[in-house]
Amino acid sequence: MSSAAPRTAGQDRLWSVDEHLEDILATVRPLEPIELQLLDAQGCVLVEDVTVPVSLPPFDNSSMDGYAVRVADVAGASEEFPAVLEVVGDVAAGQADLLQVGPGQAARIMTGAPLPPGAETVVPVEWTDGGLGEGPVTGMRARSLAPAGADGHVQVYRPAEARAHVRAMGSDVKAGDRALEAGTVLGPPQIALLAAIGRGSVRVRPRPRVVVLSTGSELVQPDEELGSGQIYDSNSFALTACARDAGAIAYRVGAVADEAETLRSTIEDQLVRADLMVTTGGVSVGAYDVVKEALSHVGDEDEAGSGIDFRKLAMQPGKPQGFGSIGPDHTPLLALPGNPVSSYVSFELFVRPAIRTLMGLDDVHRPTTRATLTADEALTSPKGRRQFLRGTYADGEVTPVGGAGSHLVAALAHADALIVVPEDMESVEPGTEVEVVLLR
Known part of the structure; x- marks a missing residue:
């Protein structure tokens, strides 16, 4: 998970956004690969190329309900002069024993059924009388194949080229092809492909388990009654949702009172199910000493390389931050500010890349673009701070x-x-081109 504790430089140093992020990404390491069943692997990242063991489709099969015939037997067929063929039997999807189609013969065939020996093409049922001897099949009768006529024959009213309406063996992927590359995130289409080529499990990096914990004696859970001086805990909900959006399996612990021992014991209890821990609140002046005390003795405090470094960053919002590793397994922990916007922005800039790194992804950042600022007045920003303002983006603006x-x-x-x-920059005038981080 983490290779070493983060570097420290004292509380008085002002870190840049880039330095703090670089320190996080230099510490966090991708999770070890495991073998997972297909549905359990959804959202995970492949760690090896997947080769196709058998062609897909594995045999020539019909793409239509109709009749498997020889090309020469329907050449020149028309409604005025239909080709009349003997129906020798049925070919259904999944059928193993196939009948032989000889000259002047046809076999009723269902969609997905293998092309029988001797047949060269498939004529859709709509091009025939469906074995009813009543002209081309239309309307409701086109939905299914009727039994052959009394004399066991079908009339075909149009010619068909060789291999018309036939899905060729290997037309999707061929045996030996590379189906998926290492580094692919497994979504529903990829899961479908793996199942189609017969893979029941794959080797992946698992989705990180992220525990989100908010701190603050003033916090109350939604649906509870607010008392004097209390507010609802929104941060733990927001950050848990953010973690899931980033690809993690996230657990919300909720609010913990501003008591060092309570916070310490809660974190220790949660370490067993955490690849990454995220706290919010208690990292600014006031509650700083309590959180620092709690996080400096979590798990095996004698374990070399563990510890949390509390920092001030040259950014707004989100100046106070904490980062390090805790416990015997050096579980990474990011301590975010308690203000809702500060915690959200901090998550997007620092926690999301850490989660994506644990997943083993190469591109861990939100996409960025350049856009023209549209505003009624100039934006102001504190000198020496990188400011992140909320906005709506559309069509380059x-x-x-x-x-x-x-x-x-x-x-x-x-x-x-x-x-x-x-x-x-201390101000940005409307019409200026600015950098934009896209959140959707």
Whole structure:
């Protein structure tokens, strides 16, 4: 999971966003591969190429309900002069013993059924009388094949080229082809392909297990009654949803009171199911000492390389941050600020890349683009801080949503992008091209 504890440089140092992220990604390592059954592997990343063991489809088969015939027997067929063929039997999907189609003969064939020996093409049932001797099949009668006529014959009213309506063996993938490359994220189409070529399990990096824990004695769970000075715990819900969106298996612990011993014991209890821990709240001035005390003695405190480094970052929102590893397995832990917008922005910038790294992905970051700022007035930004403002992006333009306050949850709910204002800029005029982080 993590190779070593993060570097430390004292609490007075102001870290850049890039330095903090670099430290996280240098510490977090991809999870070890395991063999998983197909449905359990959904959302996971392949660690090896998958080769096709058998061609798909494995045999020539019909793409239509109709009749398997020889090309010469239906050449020149028309409604005025139909080809009359002897129906020698049925060929159904999954049928092993196939009948032989000889000159002047036809076999009723169902969609997906193997092309019988001797047959060269398939004429759809709509091109025939369906064995009823009543002209071309239309309407409701076109939905199924009727038994052959009283004399066991079918009339064909159109010619068919060789291998018409035939799915050729290996036309999808051939034996020996590479079906999927290592590094592929397994979604529903990939799961379907693996099943189609007979793979019941695959070797993947598992989805990381992320435990999300919010801190604060003032926090109350939704649906409970608010008391004086209390607020609802939204951060643990938001960050758990973010972790799942990033590809993790996420567990929400909820709010823990600002008590070092309670926080410490809760984290220790959760380590057994965590590949990554995320806390929110208690990293700024005021609750800082309590959280620092709690996180400095979690798990095996004598284990070399463990520890959490609390930092100040040159960014807004999200200045206070904590990062390190805890417990005997050096489980990575990211301590985020408690303000809703600060915690969300911090997750997108730091936690999401850590989760994607644990998954073994190469591209761990949200996509970015350049866009023209549309606003009624210039944006202001504190000197020396990289600011991330919420915005909506469309057609090469980005518009700010809400203000710069880190408590504005409603504005965050309407944003689909982050507007990045660099450290060396204190204002950005409307019409200026800016960097945008796309969140959708």
